[in-house]
Amino acid sequence: MRFFLREPLIHFVAAGLVLFGLNQLFVEKTSEVSADTIVIDQAAVVQFIQHRQNRTPEDALAQWQRLSQSSRSNLIKDLIEEEALYRKAKAFGLDESDYVIRRRMVQKMDFAAAGLTETEFTPSAAALSDYYKANPEQFSVPAQITFTHVYFDTQQRTPAAALVLAEQHLNRLNADQVSFSESGQYGERFAYHRNYVDRAQPLIVDHFGAEFAARVFQLSATPDLWQGPLKSRHGVHLVLMPTVTPERILAFSEVKPKVVMALRLAEQDKRRQAFMETLLAEYSVAIEPGLGVVP
Amino acid sequence: MLPSGCFVVAGLLGQQAIAETEKPYSIPSTEDYPQNVYWGDTHLHTRNSADAYSLGNQNLTPADAYRFARGQETIVHNGMKVKLKRPLDFLVVSDHAEYLGGYYRYNVGDPIVTETTAGAQWAGYIAEGDPAKMMASFVNSMQDPANNYPFPEAAQQLIWDDVVRTADTFNDPGQFTAFSGYEWTSMIDGNNLHRVVVYRDAFDQVAQLPPFTSQTSRDPRDLWRALAKYEATTGGQVMAIAHNGNISNGMMFPNVTVDGQPINADYASLRARWEPIYEVTQVKGDGEAHPTLSPNDEFADFENWDADNIGRTQAKEDWMLEHEYARSALKLGLAKEAELGVNPFKFGLIGSTDGHNTVSTTEEDNFFGKFPESEPKPERMTNAMANDALWKNWRLVAAGYAAVWAKENTRAALFDAMKRREVYATTGSRIQVRFFGGWSFDATDINQPDYVARGYKKGVPMGGDLSQGPDSGAPSFLIAAAKDPDGANLDRVQVIKGWQDANGVLQEQVYDVAWSEGRVINAKTGKLEAVGSTVDVKTATYLNTIGATDLATFWQDPDFDASERAFYYVRVLEIPRPRWTTVDAAYFGVELPDDAPRSVQDRAYTSPIWYTP
Numbered sequence: 015m016r017f018f019l020r021e022p023l024i025h026f027v028a029a030g031l032v033l034f035g036l037n038q039l040f041v042e043k044t045s046e047v048s049a050d051t052i053v054i055d056q057a058a059v060v061q062f063i064q065h066r067q068n069r070t071p072e073d074a075l076a077q078w079q080r081l082s083q084s085s086r087s088n089l090i091k092d093l094i095e096e097e098a099l100y101r102k103a104k105a106f107g108l109d110e111s112d113y114v115i116r117r118r119m120v121q122k123m124d125f126a127a128a129g130l131t132e133t134e135f136t137p138s139a140a141a142l143s144d145y146y147k148a149n150p151e152q153f154s155v156p157a158q159i160t161f162t163h164v165y166f167d168t169q170q171r172t173p174a175a176a177l178v179l180a181e182q183h184l185n186r187l188n189a190d191q192v193s194f195s196e197s198g199q200y201g202e203r204f205a206y207h208r209n210y211v212d213r214a215q216p217l218i219v220d221h222f223g224a225e226f227a228a229r230v231f232q233l234s235a236t237p238d239l240w241q242g243p244l245k246s247r248h249g250v251h252l253v254l255m256p257t258v259t260p261e262r263i264l265a266f267s268e269v270k271p272k273v274v275m276a277l278r279l280a281e282q283d284k285r286r287q288a289f290m291e292t293l294l295a296e297y298s299v300a301i302e303p304g305l306g307v308v309p
Numbered sequence: 310m311l312p313s314g315c316f317v318v319a320g321l322l323g324q325q326a327i328a329e330t331e332k333p334y335s336i337p338s339t340e341d342y343p344q345n346v347y348w349g350d351t352h353l354h355t356r357n358s359a360d361a362y363s364l365g366n367q368n369l370t371p372a373d374a375y376r377f378a379r380g381q382e383t384i385v386h387n388g389m390k391v392k393l394k395r396p397l398d399f400l401v402v403s404d405h406a407e408y409l410g411g412y413y414r415y416n417v418g419d420p421i422v423t424e425t426t427a428g429a430q431w432a433g434y435i436a437e438g439d440p441a442k443m444m445a446s447f448v449n450s451m452q453d454p455a456n457n458y459p460f461p462e463a464a465q466q467l468i469w470d471d472v473v474r475t476a477d478t479f480n481d482p483g484q485f486t487a488f489s490g491y492e493w494t495s496m497i498d499g500n501n502l503h504r505v506v507v508y509r510d511a512f513d514q515v516a517q518l519p520p521f522t523s524q525t526s527r528d529p530r531d532l533w534r535a536l537a538k539y540e541a542t543t544g545g546q547v548m549a550i551a552h553n554g555n556i557s558n559g560m561m562f563p564n565v566t567v568d569g570q571p572i573n574a575d576y577a578s579l580r581a582r583w584e585p586i587y588e589v590t591q592v593k594g595d596g597e598a599h600p601t602l603s604p605n606d607e608f609a610d611f612e613n614w615d616a617d618n619i620g621r622t623q624a625k626e627d628w629m630l631e632h633e634y635a636r637s638a639l640k641l642g643l644a645k646e647a648e649l650g651v652n653p654f655k656f657g658l659i660g661s662t663d664g665h666n667t668v669s670t671t672e673e674d675n676f677f678g679k680f681p682e683s684e685p686k687p688e689r690m691t692n693a694m695a696n697d698a699l700w701k702n703w704r705l706v707a708a709g710y711a712a713v714w715a716k717e718n719t720r721a722a723l724f725d726a727m728k729r730r731e732v733y734a735t736t737g738s739r740i741q742v743r744f745f746g747g748w749s750f751d752a753t754d755i756n757q758p759d760y761v762a763r764g765y766k767k768g769v770p771m772g773g774d775l776s777q778g779p780d781s782g783a784p785s786f787l788i789a790a791a792k793d794p795d796g797a798n799l800d801r802v803q804v805i806k807g808w809q810d811a812n813g814v815l816q817e818q819v820y821d822v823a824w825s826e827g828r829v830i831n832a833k834t835g836k837l838e839a840v841g842s843t844v845d846v847k848t849a850t851y852l853n854t855i856g857a858t859d860l861a862t863f864w865q866d867p868d869f870d871a872s873e874r875a876f877y878y879v880r881v882l883e884i885p886r887p888r889w890t891t892v893d894a895a896y897f898g899v900e901l902p903d904d905a906p907r908s909v910q911d912r913a914y915t916s917p918i919w920y921t922p
Contacts, residue, residue, distance in 0.1 A: 066365055066386065067682050069692070077686040080897050081388060089388035118416045118435075121367060125417035155484060165758065195340065198759025205791035205859035206741060208758060209344050212483070212717075216395065220794045248858075275478040279372060 052097045054090060055302035062093045065117075090301070098293050099123040124286070135278050145277045146266050152276055153269045155262055156214040159231060161255040162194050163208065164201035164240075168249040176250040180243035184252050187240040194254055205248065212259070223247035231258065342765040343714040343731060347723060348739055349399035350378070350669040351490070351550060351711050352505050352588060352661035357404040357472065358492075359447035361665040362412040364695060365681035369667030371402045371472065375479035375487055377668050386681035391668055394675065394795060395739070398718050399486035402476065403505040406491040406520035408447055410468040411460065415443075421467050426458035451496055451523045459524035469519045473512050480511075482719045489515045493532050493549070495523040497567055499620020501556045502529060505588070505661075506536070509724040510545035517543045528567045530576065533583040548728065552588035552663065554638070555596045556619040559629030562638035562654055577645060577653035586727050589635045589734045589914055590660040590709040592679045593700075597658075597880070597914050598636045601627060606819050607836070608803075608882060608910070612706045612736070621699060639917060640807040640815040643874040646921075647809060657730025657772045657916030658878070660709020660737075671737035673909060674849075676707040676889040687897040690890050690905065703905045707889045708736040712913070714770065730772025733915040738793040740911075744771040744879045745787040746918040748778045752863045755787045760861075763787070771878070772916040783869030784920060788822065789861035790881040790913070797883040798856025800825065800840040800910060804864055808875035819880075822864045825857035842885040844908040849887040849895035851908075856884035876917040883911045 056075075063074035081089070103119035146153060164183060166176040183200060186192075192200065198208055206221040218227040226246040233241050235258050242252040266273070354361045355371050365386055377383045380396035404410070414422040415431055422428045427446070434442040450457035460468075472489065479487040488507050495502040508515045521535035529549075536547050554561030565571055589596050594614030603609040617624050631637045635658060642654030662669050666684060670677040678684045682692060683702040690703040714731045715722040726732060733742055743761060747768025754763045764787045769775065775784050792799050801824035807817045821830060821837040828838040843852040866877070885908035887895075894901045901907065 067684075067686075069682070069688070073688045073692065076688060077387070080687050084390070085388035087388075088384050088390075092388070117367065118440075121413070121416045122418055198757070198762055201758050203756055203758050203760055203789070203861065205789070205861075206794075207344060208761065209340060211344055213345075220395065271478055272481075275372070275475075 050297050052094055052101075052297045052299045053302075054093060054299060054305065056305060058093065058097075059089070059305065062089070062096070086305075090305075094294070094299055095290055096120050098290070098297055101297075102293060135274075135281070137274065137277055137281075142270070142273050142277060143266065145280070146269070146273050149276070150263045153264050153272065155259075155264060157231065157261045158212045158214055158259045159218065159255065160211050160213075160257045160259075161209075161230065161253050162197040163204070163254070164197055164252040165204040165208075165248070166243075166250045167202050173245070173250070177243055180250045180252055184240055184242060187252060187254075191238060192240070192254075193238075194256060197254060201252070202249075222251075226251070230255070340762070342761070343716050343726065343770075344761075345715060345718070346741055347398035347486075347713045347715055347718055348395075349397050349401075349486070349711050349713065349723075350661045350664075350671075351401040351488075351507060351659060352403050352492070352552065352591065352663045353400060353667070353669050354404050354492075354663070354665040355402060355667045356413050357402075357410040358665060359405055359408045359412050359444075360695075361404075361667075361680065363444040363447070364665070366666050367413065367416075371404070371475050372479070374402050374667045374669070375400060375475075375485075379479075379485055383668055385666060385668060385677060385684050387684040387686055389685060391670065391675070391677050393670070394672070397485075397669060399488065399713075399723055400669065401488040401490040401505065401507050402472070403490045403492045403507075404472070405447070405494045406506075406522040407450055407494055407524050408460065409465070409472070409491065409520065412444075412447075414468070421464050422460070425460050425464055427460060430458060448496070451494060451527065454524040457524075459522060462519060465519040465522075466516075470512075470516050473515045477512050480720065483717060486718055486720050486723055488720060488724070491520040493521060493523055495527040495529065495532075496620060497527055497560065498558075499618045499622030500558045500560045501553045501619040502527065502551075502560060502567075503553060504529065504532060504549040504551050504584070506532075506547060506549050507724070507727075508545065508547050509720055510543070510547075511720075514543040514545035530566065530579060533579045536583050546724065546728075548585060548724075549583050550586055550588050550659070551584055552591060552661070553593055553596070553619065554587075554633040554635070555594045555614050556617070557629075557633055558618040558623055558625065559632040562632045562641055564632070572645070572649075572653060574649045574651050577649050577651035580653040581651060581655050584656060585730055586659050586732060586916070587635060587638075587656040588661050588663075588711075589658045590706065590736050591663040592705050592708060593663060594704075595706055595708065595736060596634055599630050599634045602630050602634060602637050603817065603819075608819075608880070608912075611912070612704075612708070612909075614700065614704060616700070635914075636805065636807065636817065639876050639878075640809075640817060643807065643809045643876070644813070644815060646874065647813070652919075655919065657727070657732050658734040658914045659711035659713075659727070659732050660734035660914075661711055662709065671707055671710055673707050673737065673886060673889045673911070674892050676705075676892075678702065679705055685893060685896070687893075687899045690893060690899070690902055701902070703890050703902045705889075706736065707909075710735045710737060710739065712739075712742075730916040731770050733771060733913055735913040736909075736911045738796045738883060738911045738913070740793050740796070740799070740881050740883065740913040741791040742771075742879060742881055742913050742915055743787070743789045744915045744918070745769065746773065746775050746784050746877065746920075747786075748775070748782065748784060750785045750787055750863060755789065755861050755863045760787055760789065769918060771918060773918050775918060775920045776922070778871065778920075783866040784877075785863060785865040786877065786918075787861075787863060788879055789859070790823075790879075791859040792857075792883070797851065797886045797911065798825070798853045798858060799860050800856055800882040800884050801837060802860045802862065803880045803882070804877055805880055806866065806868075806875060806877050808870075808873045810873055811870070818868070820864070823860040823862040825855065825860070840882075840884050842908060844885050844887055844891075846887065846891055846901075846907045847895065849892045851884070851886045853884070872922050874922060875920040877920070878917040879913075879915040881913040885910050 060074045099120045168176045243250045356362050356366045378397040378400040382392040431443040446457045476487045476489040490507045493504045595612040598609035600610040638654045642652040646652035683689045693701050712733045713726045715726040745764030745768040804820045888909040890905045
């Protein structure tokens, strides 16, 4: 049953790609210049918003008028692509005026343009390896820190007094070789966590503020040495930091399924983009000056 | 193989003596309790959901949902770019199981769908020029599966494989957890009985059985049996999370089963087993408490949706409310336990979004609505959901989060925490809350830097149970709340107690237990003075010049009776901030609807701690 169902899908997609590969041959050039021009005027924009978002024409117009320049550009880009895909679908012999049908045609074209279902996508080892090497940021673990801290509040005393208190404790903590698990016996209750285990910088920024986060990641990774005092937005801290794990790129073998997925998505984007470029080259786009948009 | 018992004893004693002076080798193992709170959404839809697709989400996929949750910028349907200020730690993409992925696949001509009976039926509708009928078959297929054909199992299986594989690909242990899941969309007479189903496992187990749909059965007991079958077949683990009791017209926490029989011990055991947590707050209303049920609670009137049911077929009647809201359900659970020996409604609390446009957004100043129609735009406050068929969109709640206390960010650790109910809900802010109950806390424990260790050592965390206390004395609690570092200050911390008294009557009481400085409890009214407001409606801004950055307290129940079943949970309130509608009005320069609240006190609800005599 599985194969029975899968096979026609492969055929469909394959047929679609062949079709689009040959699309130039099928395009019927008309003598009128306007047939190759996609006109983007206010009426087109209003209709687009109206249908896509199920709004009244008045609401659609009101929405458009209040959109930012970049949102307008994004919408116009969608509209142009939709129109081009629609015309292409129409050129293949389907012709319906209903908007739901129009969207269906557009989605069909778009799907075929992007192509690549999971079953047919079997990239070569070299393609995977190249993608992995070219996009290390997608397969990395950010720098992480593990530390515990002893905290002194600056709401119930002045910052200066808190600093003095912290200095006194620093000597004592180091003299007594106070361990990670014993940190809770010193200082005061902290609103967030006492121990931070393998956490990345954004969370440390969230809980302590940017200045503390920057400093704590730069402390020397000396085990068993209490360091500080460090100021945060809450107060003053002494820090015992046994480990900072620097950012690392995961080994290819650890992330191979992710590389396959990422490459598939990237490949779909690429094919779609290439298809759209070819398609849009067949049309000129005329945007009504009054719309004030540069797509 | 040890030579003799004597050696064993000597050996153990020797090791113990050494262990006390030696530092453990592995740092994380020094604390044997959850040290991190993880933030996520267990309820999000993409274009794979039939209703989302019908209402305009035709391009944004589960992969897009995971990428957005991890912090990637996305362009949504109104043309705007959207990005989370702080990425999520975990996500369940929970598309409707009924015709899962079906409309998209039909529209692109995927034979997995077009060659089914449903596909043929839809083709007929299209040929007749009536595509709206195709869209309606999603709802019709649940109400009348005989005439609206569910996908055959083989088609379901192929689509499910794809969903599960995508979740596995985006699951990144230690960094980001992607759970496999779906929504079972049961609706009876227009009443909402929906459940999100969440798996702990990966493809090799999850993909062995396709989702259980409400086209097969709309009875929750059949869903629970299907979950049991999954566990028995695969050795995996799974749970169901109900939501939107507020639009169930009394059916969510019922006295009777869907076929009208009084619920029995079997029902209670199954429900307690499969539904350890409840989604108490989301975009379609907050479901903690209702003012009619809790007239003395001035904060109960919060983002309630209490007009009718999800099908809008029947107006709300007062008798229904008790069976719809979490607080009253927790109380009903105590009575059921007394009657049946098992508490069917012993659930922890989480929040989630139920967004249908692939982007999980919860914040008042970064809220992207439910469907594409309610993405930011000037008229989203005056239009109404689902092509103006349902409720006004200004009512949408910018909510919520599931907060999970766990040792690490993995499927196993997060799922296990949900199962033991060490979780809590917020209405969209990242408020941090710790809550412990026990018999031997000292009042000073809460002020200690290691109060968390003391909480675990001497008591139980949220979601836990207390029983068989000392002969005299009442349970006490350690409670600590800290503001969202990027959000509003805190107004107050409250303990909400529900109990069944000696006459069998269900009772509740709200205690203010900690609050920001400068206020007192009015001796006459027993109420704490309101915190005030710094909200400027015109500019949609507020200031953290009132409230507290964190609040912590030791609290002991002053009205404890050891013979009475009870539960306790914590509610933390923020100071008022501009509601998303106010943010919209300022941004777009439009009028606010008269009924829309100008400001909102976002809040957290912890899972309860139960006391059983």
